[in-house]
Amino acid sequence: MQIQGTAAIVTGGASGLGAATAKALAAKGARVFAVDLEASIAKAEPSDGVTFVTADVTDADQVQRAVDTATDSGSPLRIVVNCAGIAPPSRILSKKGPHDLDLFRKVIEVNLVGTFNVMTLAAQAIAATEPLDDDQRGVIINTASVAAFEGQIGQIAYSASKSGVAGMTIPAARDLASHGIRVMTIAPGIVETPMMAGITEEFRQGLAASVPFPKRLGRPDEYARLALNIVEHDYLNGEVIRLDGALRMAPR
Secondary structure, rough: OOOOEEEEEEEEEOOHHHHHHHHHHHHHEEEEEEEEEEHHOOOOOOOOOEEEEEEHHHHHHHHHHHHHHHOOOOOOEEEEEEOOOOOOOEEOOEEEOOOOOHHHHHHHHHHHHHHHHHHHHHHHOOOOHHHHHHHOOOOEEEEEOOHOOOOOOEEHHHHHHHHHHHHHHHHHHHHHHHEEEEEEEEEOOOOOOOHOOOHHHHHHHHHHHHHOOOOOOEEHHHHHHHHHHHOOOOOOOOOOEOOOOOOOOOOO
């Protein structure tokens, strides 16, 4: 599917994976709507072809308004990339006591329910567009994590949420096949994003050394390039692709 001339929604589009993907799609000729929270958008760098839209991915009304903004742009909405997510660490049991239930719910709500919410409402809009070759109308790319498969100590909530995202891939692809919509998921490894801004250089080097090859952290632009490849490759559907340098996470 060609990217030029389409409208695209990228959640978490103000920073990290989302910002890199929004910029890459715009460079390919898409009219991009980067969805994020107001506080995140306030710190975002402007980018040609990218319009920021304030919305909480867990709020159906706000997401619907974001989808309407994209569909009213004059370009057909055909691309959605879900990058919004949070990853607060906490063990089931720690010196502070049991894992806070509200924190667990919050991570599931943002990472899993938020992804489902955007995917569902955007799919409804994509399904209303005119079909292209092979009756294709669009593609939705969700973001899981290698933690979906090898969650580390303190990642119980994050791993559960990302396992859910990975698990939605094939049933979503099957549900939306009759509408000409493909669904794919990317599972990144350790990527240099704002989530890692607080770690020390020593710890960063240790993380990089744990990657078999290449021995470094991933880059947001590498995620963006894979997302673009998925959009343009019409036969990719219903699959989770690991982007991790062959990393298999250790317990800690």
